[in-house]
Amino acid sequence: MFNSVIYKSIFENVDVGMAIADTSGQFIKVNKKLCDLLEYTKEELQNKTFQEITFPDDLENNLKHIQEIQNGIRDSFTIENRYINRTGRLIWIDLIVTAIRGDDKDIKYYIGIIKNIDELKKTQVYIETQKNLIEELLDQQPNMVLLLDTSKALFMNKVMLAYFQCDTLELFRQRYSCVCNTFVPNEHYFHTGKIKESKNWIDTLLELPKREQIVMIESLQDHKCRSFQISIGEFNDKYIINFTDISERMLQQHFLEDKAIHDTLTQAYNREYLEQNIQNLISPSIQLAFTIIDIDDFKKINDTYGHDVGDKVLKELVGVINDFSRKEDVLVRWGGEEFLLLLKIEDKVILQKVLEHLRRSIELHKFSVVNKVTCSFGATFHDSCNTWEQTFKLADIALYDAKTSGKNQIVIK
Structure with missing residues (x-):
């Protein structure tokens, strides 16, 4: 089966790693791309099993899918896992495994296609790490912080979740279709009744002078209404909104205004x-x-x-x-x-x-x-x-x- 000139050319020159393994997992044939990826010679790699080069934490899932092929549940599977190269470095790969069966329907060998996704996974991990870091920093803020795309809340820090007595962002979404629905109607504050026709609440609010970008929201912790100065930053069609509690200042202002009249x-x-x-x-x-x-x-x-x-x-x-x-x-x-x-x-x-x-x-x-x-x-x-x-x-x-x-x-x- 390995004598076909066309097959050999494809196997050796394709831009992804390829391997053929027997039913025990022993490599029978590997191409140069896979050898280069794992930094082994062909001889060295063909003396190993796929179990030996698979990161232990990922091996169980691999074996589970192999077992499903052997039980006739499937003929192939695709999975992301990590291989261990010659130096011990972990490399993320996208693996496609297909069983080749004989006329008797028994599995003769497995063909594996291995694509290097290490840089992609590193980028994803970096992005996720940065996202988690940003969320952790926002959770440390004393102010309420919200990330949204016009109306749907994408992130809410712990201070804000606690204010609304919500354990999760999903619970908040179930209770409120939009954060603007939590604004208490009051002539001295911005609320949904002041939203201009054909405009969303953010655009309407941003048209107001800074001193009028203030809302009143009832806390579900103690059922008291507090005043918040809103500041809005925009990036990538999303908004990050900061709610600064200015209740004491507003009380003083209302006191002075009341005293004046x-x-x-x-x-x-x-x-x-x-x-x-x-x-x-x-x-x-x-x-x-x-x-x-x-x-x-x-x-x-x-x-x-x-x-x-x-x-x-x-x-x-x-x-x-x-x-x-x-x-x-x-x-x-x-x-x-x-x-x-x-x-x-x-x-x-x-x-x-x-x-x-x-x-x-x-x-x-x-x-x-x-x-x-x-x-x-x-x-x-x-x-x-x-x-x-x-x-x-x-x-x-x-x-x-x-x-x-x-x-x-x-x-x-």
């Missing part, structure tokens, strides 16, 4: 808030009532009990008004003992009933130290033909009438 003593809104937001509150389609509330004889309270007690009265009064008010009502401390209450009311009759209920609630409330306090009310509806300042002036005139008419009453202009 609220009266320090009573926590009602202040005049600065009104001036900044009045145009958003006024609408031609909404009946908005301006009501000025003034504490009767407040100077007497300060003179009799002292300013500390006067401050308590102001705070208690705001509490009474807040208990009475609806969520959309706006209470502003205008100055001293004077407050402005903005109410969305349909008509004058309803406004009269609402304010009378509030007036009685204040009158019947038992204030600490002074016991009883009354207030006068001056109200009017905003007309779109007027500025808000003009409407306020009309309410102030109505308040003056209430004061001069005996106090503790309501006048609507």
Whole structure:
């Protein structure tokens, strides 16, 4: 069988290693390419078995496939394993083994085709090692880190998995189709409701100023919402996203913003808030009532009990008004003992009933130290033909009438 000139030419000159072995694994014939790969002479290699040159950790799998051929389950197999060369160096090879049978169906010998894939495997090992190193470094980061391709999460570091109480990335994928679905809707933060039509969340976020690239996410560890500054890096059509916890900074910022628009003593809104937001509150389609509330004889309270007690009265009064008010009502401390209450009311009759209920609630409330306090009310509806300042002036005139008419009453202009 080895006398064919064509066969010999192919066997010796093909660009891969080739070998013929008997049923025990003893090499019968090997070509030059295989000898060069393993650094043996033909004579040396043909005195060995394939078991001798196969790395022990890979041999069991080889023998398993050989056994399957002998049992008639298959006639060939392909496998990646390592051979040991003359110097003891391991070489990764891609091995194809085919059984050649005689007329009696018994195996006569095996033909092996051996391709050197050592450099490829080294490259794969290097890439995998670098990947594992990068993932290990990312796992050491205190921030949450995510790698994704637009929407699908490809990697998530341990800090982020723990934040969502997920043991594996696969579990996270099962719970959330996209990480953006974890963003809590809040007007101060980026969330899915702000994604522009025909754009993904990353492109929309990147169009925002850096100070607005902030999201709020609820932790499944303690069910608290935290604020995160997002930074995004792009490479090879993928994104690496870093979530930096800035909750303390945002709390401080919200505190300062809240402080800037609220009266320090009573926590009602202040005049600065009104001036900044009045145009958003006024609408031609909404009946908005301006009501000025003034504490009767407040100077007497300060003179009799002292300013500390006067401050308590102001705070208690705001509490009474807040208990009475609806969520959309706006209470502003205008100055001293004077407050402005903005109410969305349909008509004058309803406004009269609402304010009378509030007036009685204040009158019947038992204030600490002074016991009883009354207030006068001056109200009017905003007309779109007027500025808000003009409407306020009309309410102030109505308040003056209430004061001069005996106090503790309501006048609507």
